[in-house]
Amino acid sequence: MAKDLNLEESHIAILDRPINCLFCEHDVFIPYVTYKNEVEPEMYAGIQANYTAVCTHCGSAIQFGEMSNVHVNPIITEAKLQAQKRCLLLALQILVQEKKIDDTVLTLAEEEQYFKVMVLLKSRTNQVEEMPALSCLAIALSQLSTHNIVDAMQVHRIILDESYPGIEPFLKQFIK
Amino acid sequence: MDRKHSNYEVQIIGKPLRCPHCDSAIFSHREVYLDIVSPNVDVDPFNEDPPEQLVLQSFTCNDCYNIQQFQQLTKGMETNIVCKQVD
Ligand SMILES: [Zn+2]
Ligand SMILES: [Zn+2]
Numbered sequence: 001m002a003k004d005l006n007l008e009e010s011h012i013a014i015l016d017r018p019i020n021c022l023f024c025e026h027d028v029f030i031p032y033v034t035y036k037n038e039v040e041p042e043m044y045a046g047i048q049a050n051y052t053a054v055c056t057h058c059g060s061a062i063q064f065g066e067m068s069n070v071h072v073n074p075i076i077t078e079a080k081l082q083a084q085k086r087c088l089l090l091a092l093q094i095l096v097q098e099k100k101i102d103d104t105v106l107t108l109a110e111e112e113q114y115f116k117v118m119v120l121l122k123s124r125t126n127q128v129e130e131m132p133a134l135s136c137l138a139i140a141l142s143q144l145s146t147h148n149i150v151d152a153m154q155v156h157r158i159i160l161d162e163s164y165p166g167i168e169p170f171l172k173q174f175i176k
Numbered sequence: 177m178d179r180k181h182s183n184y185e186v187q188i189i190g191k192p193l194r195c196p197h198c199d200s201a202i203f204s205h206r207e208v209y210l211d212i213v214s215p216n217v218d219v220d221p222f223n224e225d226p227p228e229q230l231v232l233q234s235f236t237c238n239d240c241y242n243i244q245q246f247q248q249l250t251k252g253m254e255t256n257i258v259c260k261q262v263d
Contacts, residue, residue: 022196023188023244032230034210052210052230058189059246059256061232 012053013071019062021055029053029062031072076131083168084133085112090171091140092117097176098149109136141167150174184259186235188246195237196244202262203235208245233257 009028012019020027034052051064064070076084092109095101105120114132123139145152150171158166183202186193194201212228232245249256 023193023246024191032210033213034230035213050213052232054230054247056249059249060188061230061245061247063245 009056009075010053011073011075013073014064015069016071019053021058021060022062023060024055024058026055026057028056028075030056033067034063074131076134081133084137085109087167087171088117088133088137088140090168090175091137091144094144094149094171094174095140095147097174098147100143100147100149182261183238183263184235184261186260187258189256193235193244195240195242197242198237198240200237200239202238203244204238205259206234206236208232208234 008030010031011027012029012031018027019029021029030053032052032054033050035050051067051070053062053064054060055062089106089109092101092105096103096106101120105117108114108116108120112133114136117136118132118139121136121139121143123135141150141155142152144150145155155167155170158170182204184205185201186203186205192201193203195203208231210230210232212230230247232247234243234245236243246257
């Protein structure tokens with residue numbers, strides 16, 4: 001789920017080297033996972049990429065045929081980061097309330113000790129350096145749905161349609 | 177069948193487009209449609225919405241056939257891509 005939270009303006013690196021737009025040299029892109037549309041197959045010679053990054057400044061599209069070396073870092077604004085942190089606290093509060101996790105996790109999250117939060121969440125993920133709050137949120141949300149406390153599909157739709165402002169009231173409903 | 181395309185000089189955000197390989201400034205144009213893979217697909221197998229598309233303007237260098245592609249971005253009356261037909 002962490003990946004699905006990332007449909008936004010991003011910096012992109014290939015093999016750890018940041019990419020700049022070949023045309024205008026800006027470095028902010030909207031990443032898309034794409035596949036060839038088959039309507040007019042004869043028009044598609046040479047275009048079979050499954051990953052397309054569009055420069056937000058000039059519109060230039062860069063395509064990659066292989067995604068494993070592509071690293072996307074969403075640009076997090078302060079407002080978005082604060083919303084993520086609030087949502088994480090809500091998600092953890094629900095997990096504590098349902099006795100799925102010890103309540104020390106709440107103190108750790110308030111103190112922003114996200115790596116310790118991660119340990120309590122028993123996550124094996126090791127790619128959390130850049131956005132620990134978001135990674136914790138993604139794990140907490142997926143635990144809420146694996147324990148059938150919240151509906152996974154519903155959370156997913158809210159994330160896609162409204163991003164964080166929408167999850168906040170959704171999670172609040174579950175707080176007793 | 178071989179399609180005949182018109183040739184264009186192109187400006188992107190006011191800057192002339194050149195081929196990064198051979199420096200030519202004449203391109204043929206076509207529109208390319210890519211289906212965007214929706215993240216819903218994994219979670220919701222019953223999602224029957226048609227896939228969203230990413231529409232790109234594709235410019236092929238007349239001399240060396242290098243391809244450059246741009247999404248049309250519009251801000252009010254302004255657009256990032258301006259084409260002038262040259263034949
Ligand atoms: Zn650019
Ligand atoms: Zn060329």
